[in-house]
Amino acid sequence: MAPKHKFAAREAVVRWLQETGHEPLVRVNAGDSPYQADDLAALGSLRVAGVIVPKVNTPRDLHALRVGWPAATLFPLIETAQGLEHATEIASVPGVGQLLLGALDLHADCGIDYPHPALLEHARLGLVLASRCAGIVAPIDTPHPAVREFEEVAKYARAFAxxxxxxxxxxxxxxxxxxxxxxxxxxxxxQWARADGRCARGRLGECPAGAHCGIARARRPMARRLRPGDTALRGVPQMRR
Incomplete structure (x- = not known):
């Protein structure tokens, strides 16, 4: 977003929050921009579900938010090679809820034309492993860049569900x-996830397959995926960099 539009966008977000009473995730400007401090000041005492932080390269990029807004749940966008390299450290910062993948900017940062299958696979697996190591919820995949190609959106969403x-x-x-x-x-x-803890080889806790047991795998989506009727990150106004 052009700098001349940032002030109007910030005012629109604050007004929307005040008028609706919703508690969405709000995207602020990156920590290395001159606008993040004003974003946080404008949000003030307004209630939000969390803060999306773009261009997070290291845990240091979350420092201002942790100090100024210690109760906030943070959603770092991993959009650079450096961010991908430090993904586990970023995911381990207190208050981080989930990692988000920003593949378009990651490609630009690496000087690679989008989409590059190998880079996408590496980045996706990297965030999955980092989230698992840090003990946080599974990550959120990159958006589909073609705004109105809804069938393509559905296809890629199913592929990475x-x-x-x-x-x-x-x-x-x-x-x-x-x-x-x-x-x-x-x-x-x-139905699998609601099973009574038994499998073909005995009780789940005694199953030699352990975490590889079908019932164990089936239960994970209940903890990490959307409930019926929920959406992912809802379409709400965002402060963009």
Whole structure:
């Protein structure tokens, strides 16, 4: 967003929060920009569910937020090679709720044309592993850049609903339904997850397959995915860098 529009955008977000009483995730400007401090001051005592922080390269980039807003849940956007390198450290910062992947900026930072399958796979696996190591909720996948290609959004959302992701970013309200449907557990998955702890080889706790047991795998989506009727990150006004 051009700097001349940032002040109007900030005012629009604050006004929307005051008028609606909603508690969304709000995206602020990056820590290395001259605008983040004003973003946080404008939010003041307004209630939000969390803060999306772009261009997080190291845990230091979350320092101002941790000091000025210690109770906030933070959602760092990993959009650079440095951020990907430090993903586990970033995920381990107190108050971090989930990691978010920003693949377009990651490609630009690496000087690679989008989309590059190997880079995308490396980044996605990196965030899944970092989240697991830090003990936080599974990460959120990068948004689909074509705003109105809703069928493509649905296809990519389904593709990454199973391999360790909890949701997918949306850049248009029309994408939300497709993403929510892709990440909502099926009835078959729910039945497996509600099983009584038995499998073909005995009780779950005694199963030699351990975490590889089908029931154990089936229960994970209930903890990390959307509940029926929920969406991923809802289409709300955001303060963009």
């Amino acid at each position: 199973r391999p360790g992701f909890a949701g997918k970013l949306c850049i248009h309200p029309g994408q939300i339904a497709s993403v929510a449907d892709a990440f909502r557990p099926s009835e078959e998955q729910l």
